[in-house]
Amino acid sequence: xxxxxxxxxxDDEPLLRLDLAAExxxxxxxxxxxxxxxxxxxxxxxxxxxxxxxFLDIRMPVMTGLAVAEALQAQANKPLLVFVTAYDQxxxxxxxxxxxxxxLKPVEAGRLARCLARLRxxxxxxxxxxxxxxxxxxxRERPLQAxxxxxxxxxxxxxxxPIDDVVYFxxxxxxxxxxxxxxxxxIRTPLRELIAQLDPAVFQQVHRGTIxxxxxxxxxxxxxxxxxxxxxxGRSETxxxxxxxxxxxxxx
Amino acid sequence: MELKTLRPFLPALATAxxxxxxxxxxxxxxxxxxxxxxxxxxxxxxxxLTIWACLAFAHTRxxxxxxxxxxxxxxxxxxxxxxxxxxxxxxxxxxxxxxxLQQWPxxxxxxxxxxxxxxxxxxxxxxxxxxxxxxAQRKAEQASRxxxxxxxxxxxxxxxxxxxxxxxxxxxxxANLRSLIAHEPAAAQALLDRLSLWLRASLKAARSENTTLxxxxxxxxxxxxxxVTRMGGRLAYALELPAELAELTLPPxxxxxxxxxxxxxxxxxxxxxxxxxxxxAREDGLIRLSVSDDGVGFGAADTAGTGVGLANLRExxxxxxxxxxxxxxxxxxxxxxxVTLELGEKR
Numbered sequence: 001x002x003x004x005x006x007x008x009x010x011d012d013e014p015l016l017r018l019d020l021a022a023e024x025x026x027x028x029x030x031x032x033x034x035x036x037x038x039x040x041x042x043x044x045x046x047x048x049x050x051x052x053x054x055f056l057d058i059r060m061p062v063m064t065g066l067a068v069a070e071a072l073q074a075q076a077n078k079p080l081l082v083f084v085t086a087y088d089q090x091x092x093x094x095x096x097x098x099x100x101x102x103x104l105k106p107v108e109a110g111r112l113a114r115c116l117a118r119l120r121x122x123x124x125x126x127x128x129x130x131x132x133x134x135x136x137x138x139x140r141e142r143p144l145q146a147x148x149x150x151x152x153x154x155x156x157x158x159x160x161x162p163i164d165d166v167v168y169f170x171x172x173x174x175x176x177x178x179x180x181x182x183x184x185x186x187i188r189t190p191l192r193e194l195i196a197q198l199d200p201a202v203f204q205q206v207h208r209g210t211i212x213x214x215x216x217x218x219x220x221x222x223x224x225x226x227x228x229x230x231x232x233x234g235r236s237e238t239x240x241x242x243x244x245x246x247x248x249x250x251x252x
Numbered sequence: 253m254e255l256k257t258l259r260p261f262l263p264a265l266a267t268a269x270x271x272x273x274x275x276x277x278x279x280x281x282x283x284x285x286x287x288x289x290x291x292x293x294x295x296x297x298x299x300x301l302t303i304w305a306c307l308a309f310a311h312t313r314x315x316x317x318x319x320x321x322x323x324x325x326x327x328x329x330x331x332x333x334x335x336x337x338x339x340x341x342x343x344x345x346x347x348x349x350x351x352x353l354q355q356w357p358x359x360x361x362x363x364x365x366x367x368x369x370x371x372x373x374x375x376x377x378x379x380x381x382x383x384x385x386x387x388a389q390r391k392a393e394q395a396s397r398x399x400x401x402x403x404x405x406x407x408x409x410x411x412x413x414x415x416x417x418x419x420x421x422x423x424x425x426x427a428n429l430r431s432l433i434a435h436e437p438a439a440a441q442a443l444l445d446r447l448s449l450w451l452r453a454s455l456k457a458a459r460s461e462n463t464t465l466x467x468x469x470x471x472x473x474x475x476x477x478x479x480v481t482r483m484g485g486r487l488a489y490a491l492e493l494p495a496e497l498a499e500l501t502l503p504p505x506x507x508x509x510x511x512x513x514x515x516x517x518x519x520x521x522x523x524x525x526x527x528x529x530x531x532x533a534r535e536d537g538l539i540r541l542s543v544s545d546d547g548v549g550f551g552a553a554d555t556a557g558t559g560v561g562l563a564n565l566r567e568x569x570x571x572x573x574x575x576x577x578x579x580x581x582x583x584x585x586x587x588x589x590x591v592t593l594e595l596g597e598k599r
Contacts, residue, residue: 013482015484018431019430019435037523040523061521062521062523086427106427106429151550156585157584159582
């Protein structure tokens with residue numbers, strides 16, 4: 001490699017950039033260091049000029065370090081990446097498995113020295129880079145968790161409604177109504193997308209356009225028009241259960 | 253109607269024996285001869301107990317309605333019981349029979365009266381037993397509810413402490429400290445002081461039931477000062493605590509998780525400066541605490557948390573205040589997020 005070796009430090013905490021830059025200056029004085037304050041700045045810098053090494057903080061404004069790495073995947077001339085994190089058990093385990101370089105904050109001098117030795121080695125005799133693409137997609141697919149909060153429009157503002165407070169969801173032409181004991185709100189997520197994110201033990205579709213919170217069902221009985229109707233806690237209306245779901249509310 | 257207190261048997265038997273004895277005494281007193289008491293008592297007990305036995309058998313075993321059981325038990329008991337008493341005294345059945353035929357209205361009247369007294373006592377016993385059972389059940393329910401609340405609170409406090417000592421925050425702060433020690437020792441000391449203050453207050457809060465709003469704000473200030481150091485002046489904050497609310501007592505660490513969220517999900521992901529305002533006010537007898545930020549608002553998928561902190565807060569509020577506390581999380585049209593806590597009377 002010709003000319004100075006350039007390294008980028010991307011971290012939103014200025015003192016941590018300062019500290020890492022100072023430590024790098026001590027351990028690898030020939031390194032030419034630049035800094036970025038957030039993910040976007042880091043990506044712009046890495047695309048604008050060739051860097052040999054990039055130290056990427058994971059939690060950064062605009063883009064995480066992982067997102068920066070992902071955006072760089074398509075680029076030729078990629079830098080060697082070192083992820084820097086204070087604590088992210090999930091990611092660290094994945095890094096270990098994929099043999100990706102990472103540093104833990106506070107960055108300890110000895111650990112940094114070992115990391116730099118590895119980087120030097122790789123810069124001299126380029127070896128196949130670890131399979132970042134697979135690692136990043138694995139990290140993206142965090143175990144899916146049931147939705148805990150509904151972000152819904154109430155008048156001009158958006159409100160977070162705890163999922164336990166929802167009595168039922170009701171689809172209208174354009175929106176889905178979120179009905180609680182003391183009011184209603186609007187969301188745009190269609191029912192069929194919504195139901196995939198809800199805990200099936202608690203939320204049950206009872207009609208083409210209705211999902212109810214089973215914990216709020218007070219009574220099920222004939223609604224006087226030949227259908228089964230549901231009475232729900234805190235609501236005065238009766239919900240119609242379509243025939244295909246009626247068996248759910250038959251007595252045991 | 254079913255009288256369950258034909259069983260338990262002993263109290264019913266005791267009442268019957270008492271009533272029988274009283275009848276014998278009244279009869280002897282009316283006849284004016286004390287010597288006739290034993291004869292009267294023998295008849296009274298034999299007849300009374302036989303009626304009671306017939307009634308118990310007809311009602312609880314044969315499951316006849318009570319009125320029918322009484323109708324059958326009285327003549328059966330009167331005849332059988334009287335016969336038994338006569339034979340015990342060496343009087344022939346025939347003599348007893350003719351006596352009964354002559355005086356049956358008196359015998360019947362006394363039997364019906366005795367039966368009614370016994371039934372009335374039974375019903376009272378039954379009502380008493382039911383009331384006692386209900387009372388015991390209510391007490392048990394109350395106790396189990398209290399245990400449940402206690403358990404929720406203990407658990408919430410533990411997980412709160414855990415959330416408080418969030419490793420990301422702790423290690424980032426230590427990393428900042430490391431940097432400052434090398435480059436700005438005086439600032440390092442100041443940061444270390446804040447960190448100790450915050451740690452001490454957090455540990456104390458996790459162990460105590462109550463704190464004052466003033467102490468809570470001091471804890472928040474230490475925390476926010478640490479965050480200001482971390483973010484290098486990108487973060488600004490304002491604390492609005494009216495002097496008259498500083499001594500107000502409230503459960504500890506209600507605000508801290510909200511401020512953590514504002515930083516983690518609001519300000520941290522946002523490029524450039526951000527601001528957090530924490531305010532307390534008393535309105536219509538309610539204490540209103542709010543945390544507002546001008547961060548990225550909801551829906552920045554990269555930082556979408558698990559909602560554990562808020563869920564934990566909601567659990568604590570429900571356990572401590574029941575319906576008297578409210579938590580609203582809103583993103584006004586102007587941007588950012590405002591979380592408002594409304595606290596009424598603790599239960």
